[in-house]
Amino acid sequence: MTTIESLVPDQLWQAVEPLLPTPRPRYGGLPRTDDRACLAGIVYQLRTGIPWRLLPTRELGCGSPVTCWRRLRDWQRAGVWQQLHHLLLDELGRQGASWTGRGPAWTR
Secondary structure: OOHHHHHOOHHHHHHHHHHOOOOOOOOOOOOOOOHHHHHHHHHHHHHHOOOHHHOOHHHHOOOOHHHHHHHHHHHHHOOHHHHHHHHHHHHHHHOOOEEOOOOOOEEO
């Protein structure tokens, strides 16, 4: 299993990928960095809390720290995280979990 696959398992990627906005066409410049690799960089940064500038981009294959930060910002503006949150809550509901409303705990 690669680092990207460990940070962004297939099941998570299958949930996130359809929510991502279609990238604008590019004319020149470097090829676009893979969205899954950028998501792995975002997850790594959020899990570890390291500064963006220290993101191990070569190991993650995610371009540059700025690329990951921009994707995070762009996906936030596009509502990806809110959509993913709702999708995950719906899935938990289908599995029988319910929000008690009395604190941050899921119950079955």
